[in-house]
Amino acid sequence: MSRTAIAAGSREFKRTNRALFFGGFSSFALLYCVQPLMPVMAQQFALTPAQSSLSLSVATGALAVSLLVSSVLSDRLGRKPLMVAAMATAALMTLLCxxxxxxxxxxxxxxALGIALGGMPAVAMAYLSEEIEPASLGLSMGLYISGSAFGGMVGRVLTSVLSDFFSWRLALAAVGVAGLLAAVEFWRSLPASRNFRPVQGGWSALAGGLRQHLGDDGLPWLFALAFLLMGCFVSAYNYIGYRLLAAPYHLSQSLVGAISFLYLIGIFSSVWAGKLADKLGRRGVLWIVMTVMGAGLLLTLADNLLLVVAGMALATFGFFASHSIASSWVGRRARAPQALASALYLFFYYLGSSLVGWLCGLAWSGGGWTGVVLLLAIFLALALLIALRLRKLLPISGATPSLATT
Structure with a gap:
């Protein structure tokens, strides 16, 4: 790690965390603002639940592919310029929607929004891995993910309320404006990279990096975790709205959107889990918080509304804690090109959102909420087996202690 790494408590540390919080906020708000609008769009455009889920799945699928290209561009052009451009362009696409x-x-x-956002999440993870001292990386990654949780919450609640009282068009326009303001604050706050070094080689470097990261003993399993965890989490929020709008609950669009306030729990759990993993080690904490997520999803099978909400709260807590630990694990384990390692993690992360979200639309049509939860339980069981396997993962041979400690 460079001697110029940003230390906890410094002015640059605070500026970095503030900027990346806004970055995470914008990315999730812009990407997931359509999620509570799926029943509204299904009604207006005469769509099935699986068809209406495409408004999210096409964005996350495009984002997954774009991540790999963006990792190559960021290794050559730099981290900050690409992230600023990604945030601004995605906000403009939301306005056009x-x-x-x-x-x-x-x-x-x-x-198009998904393609634009490809320049944000993986590059942000690489920036933090390069610039933040290893002892504080878990905290910084947790703060970035808490910004994602806050953005996901605000985007969903804002579009739910505005669509209920005005229209879905006004709702999307409001989120687009918020995204533009977040991009400006991000540009003002984020310090320029000090440890970034341009990498030449283009697509040949990409191929070499893919071989290196996919040949690692631990990284492919972390990528698989990203696919399964994000797929389960997004699918739960995709279809819980359909359940709560229907009998016996008959909640309004605004009240269904209010369930996104549970993302506040994710803001806490991502930071808490990052600190705990820095202290106790990722291998001993990851499987526990994943178990909490699974227990929460099973609890939503209850008919009582309070138990359903409590189950979603537990699932939200467990997901953001798991994501915080797994993503920081990638950052500490991966060797150069680090941006590509982050991109691969997020490629599978958003691919899971797209594919599992669509599959759960079919499960909903066949078995309602029970069908969705049973399918997600299978995916989470696989994820838990992977987490238990990662407990036996050996440190990287010949790596520095900061990278080998997992």
């Missing part, structure tokens, strides 16, 4: 004339046009704009 508000003026879409039909559903295919909206899907096209959402796909």
């Amino acid at each position: 508000a003026f879409a004339q039909d559903y295919p046009q909206l899907l096209l704009m959402r796909a």
Whole structure:
């Protein structure tokens, strides 16, 4: 680690965390603002639940592919310029979505948004891994993910309320404006990279990096975890709205959107888990918080509304804690090119969101909420087996102690 690494408590540390909090906020708000609008769009455009889920799935699928290209660009052009451009462009695409004339046009704009956002999440993880001292990386990654949780909450609640009282078009326009303001604050706050070194080689470097990271004993398992965890989490929020709008609950769109306030729990759990993993080690904490997530999803099978909400709260706590630990584990284990390692993690993360989210639409059509939860239980059981396997993962041969400690 460079001697110029940003230390906890410094002015640069505070500026970095503030900027990345806004970055995480913007990314999740722009990406997931359509999630509570799926029942509204299904009604307006005469769509099935699986079809309406495409408004999210096309964006996350495009984002997954874009991440790999963005990792190559960021290794050559730098971290901050690409992240600023990604945030601003994605916000503009959200504004354009508000003026879409039909559903295919909206899907096209959402796909463009996903491509633009490819320059944000993996690059942000690489920036933190390069610039923050190893002892504080878990905390910084947790703060970034807490910003994601806050953005996901605000985006969902804002669009739910505005669509209930005004229209879904006004809701998307409001989120787009918020994204532009977040991009400006990000540009003002984030310190320029001090430890970034341009990497030459382009696509040949990408191929070499892929071989290196996919040949590691631990990274592919962390990538698989990203696919399974994110797929389960997004699917739960995709279809809980359909359940709560229907009998016996008959909640309003605003009240269904209010369930996103549970993301506040994710803001706490991501930071808490990052600190705990820095102290006790990732291998001993990860499987525990994943178990909490699974228990929460099973609790949502209850008919009582309070138990359903409590189950979603536990699932939210467990997901953000798990994601915080797994993502920081990638940052500490991966060797150069680090941006590509982060991109691969997030490639599978968003691919899980896209594919599992669509599959759960079919499960909903066949078995309702019970069908969705049973499918997610299978995926989470696989994820737990992977987490238990990672407990036996050996440190990287010949790595520095800060990288080998997992």
